[in-house]
Amino acid sequence: MDAGSYPLLEGIDDPAHLRELPEHQLPRLATQLREFLLESVARSGGHLAAGLGAVELTIALHYILQTPHDRLVWDVGHQCYPHKILTGRRGVIGRIRRSDGPAGFPSRQESDYDTFGVGHSSTAISAALGMALAARAQGSRRKTCAVIGDGGLTAGEAFEALNHAGDVRPDLLVVLNDNEMSISENVGALNRTFARMLSGGLYGNLREEGKRVLEQMPAPMREFAKRAEEHVKGMLVPGTFFEELGFQYFGPVDGHDVGELVRVLRRLRALEGPRLLHVVTRKGKGYPRAEANPIAYHGVKAFDPAAGLGSGGGSGPPTYTEVFGRWLCDMAELEPRLWGITPAMREGSGLVEFARRFPGRYLDTGIAEQHAVTLAGGLACEGARPVLAIYSTFLQRGYDQLIHDIALQNLPVLFALDRAGLVGADGPTHHGAFDLSYLRCLPNMTVMVPADENECRQMLYTGHLHKGPAAVRYPRGRGPGVTPSGPMTPLAIGRAEVRRHGSGLALLAFGSMVAPAEAVAEALDATVVNMRFVKPLDRDTVLAMAAEHPALVTLEENVIGGGAGSAILETLAAAGVQRPVLQLGLPDRFVGHGERDELLTAVGLDAPGIEQRIRQWRRQYVEAPE
Ligand SMILES: Cc1ncc(C[n+]2csc(CCOP(=O)(O)OP(=O)(O)O)c2C)c(N)n1
Ligand SMILES: CC(=O)[C@@H](O)[C@H](O)COP(=O)(O)O
Ligand SMILES: [Mg+2]
Secondary structure (H helix, E strand, O other): OOOOOOHHHHOOOOHHHHOOOOHHHHHHHHHHHHHHHHHHHHHHOEEOHHHHHOHHHHHHHHHHOOOOOOEEEEOOOOOOHHHHHHHHHOOOHHHOOOOOOOOOOOOOOOOOOOOOOOOOOOOHHHHHHHHHHHHHHOOOOOOEEEEEEOOHHHOHHHHHHHHHHHHHOOOEEEEEEEOOEOOOEOOOHHHHHHHHHHHOHHHHHHHHHHHHHHHOOOHHHHHHHHHHHHHHHHHHOOHHHHHHOOOEEEEEEEOOOHHHHHHHHHHHHHOOOEEEEEEEOOOOOOOHHHHHOOOOOOEEOOOEOOOEOOOOOOOOOOOHHHHHHHHHHHHHHHOOOEEEEEOOOOOOOOOHHHHHHOHHHEEEOOOOHHHHHHHHHHHHHOOOEEEEEEEHHHHHHHHHHHHHHHHOOOOOOEEEEEOOEOOOOOHHHOOEOOHHHHHHOOOOOEEEOOOOHHHHHHHHHHHHHOOOOEEEEOOOOOOOOOOOOOOOOOOOOOOOEEEEOOOOEEEEEOHHHHHHHHHHHHHHOEEEEEOOEEEOOOHHHHHHHHHHOOOEEEEEEEEOOOOHHHHHHHHHHHOOOOOOEEEEEEOOOOOOOOOHHHHHHHOOOOHHHHHHHHHHHHHHHHHOOO
């Protein structure tokens, strides 16, 4: 930040300083905060459009709420960069999501102002409700506020929390930040109702007419008239939906009018009971390129704000996501029963082309992973061949549905699990660290892990043909660069592939670990097996490797606990085979944020780290056992 270019912002090291500003300076502060945010994220990369849209709201919330004494809980938290800038992290925001910088989402260990750790959506109201009930039980007068977006409101947990709050009636303020966007265009009937009412002529005219009339009123009447206007507007938009849930509904309010927000929030803070303030904002506000294309500017790499984002479509081999997206379209051409489903991640999961070409078989459920899983099951019951594209970490949201609705009924649903393993900048809330453990323990599941992009395509095809539930898990970004080619041929279920023969020891590698295993094989005189299937495991190959080698090493980009290596240990134990086995994988802790390669090195899953750990272990436990 060039000294002096943001004079108001530079004077704010915490919200107490903000609250010393006279109200009339807040619009100028908003301008500086927005410009600083754009300049910073254009350099660092990260989430941009949501934060641009939340600048005035963030200022008003910290201006009126006595944070951190009053609790402010953000939903998802990707819009929290203005919040972090105003709460003492202006100096480090330029390193956001780097291993030496702040997390990309609110994090309790990072700041007292980050009252609840988020990253997965739709948790804020539940957490805030818990905090509000605790305040009531403690006889505290502190206030609790949750800020949730219209996308966040498409998830079941948000409704569960609203329904419960309306019943137990805490002192809780929910702010709905409605910009009609999720990452892509928001979906859902409630969203459609909002959009219809807020864009409707009647509401728009009333708001403009109301402003004109108010301006001509003497000041004392203006406050009363404002309230009257709010209630009249409240009758035009689905406030009743929230009032049926026990909330007092206020708004809609212009989410970029910081004075209006301060006035309304000041009133609402003084009230008690469940209140919902409906705020209308524009995602990407203040940066025309982001306003025009909020999808592209939801999450960005470093870019030049003057030129905007690059043309995209990087050169080089396709990413795993692109391999999946192309396979899905190719397969949909051949198989009319194929459906593509995403829980609000069309772009991230590679479904843009599929959605364009096969709109009748494309479903975006909104942020509703539980529903998406069971929906796929219903389709499968009727002979459809659904493919659920879902991040590994987000499938955690639909785990009971996976067990109860899909695996138990042995329904042919294919799960394309993207972002498996360490994702990098998004950190522990988004790493796909657990899916091999949580999938392989389920009866009827087939779990495949491709070593490269071509194998990914073959596995997707194999899973599609399979008569029961199947999952293919692949990492964020690119693999070893084996571009898919040739016809799709199904793999033999449960068969591994021996890539290299050695005599020293056998490296039994899964997915992204095959490449580094091959890189160290010669130095270790090791056999390398591309295991391909975590379930069903290739038992014959495992036992043969144990018979032919003095020791085994398993390698996986999943937690060791209950993962693929554990499946191998179970196989050896069941066969009464005793062999030294070293399990390499993710540690039994949450791995932080940073560049993916940097994190893999930090947990010893890059080639040098793998070689070093094997040599050390072999010396200690194989060559000179006590
Ligand atoms: C459980 C879960 N599913 C999916 C996501 C991915 N995701 C991050 S932000 C977002 C859209 C959120 O929309 P909204 O709440 O309206 O916030 P906005 O970006 O519009 O400000 C999604 C789907 C997530 N973080 N958590
Ligand atoms: C906030 C959120 O959950 C998403 O925006 C997520 O950060 C997307 O991750 P990718 O960048 O890996 O698609
Ligand atoms: Mg939104």
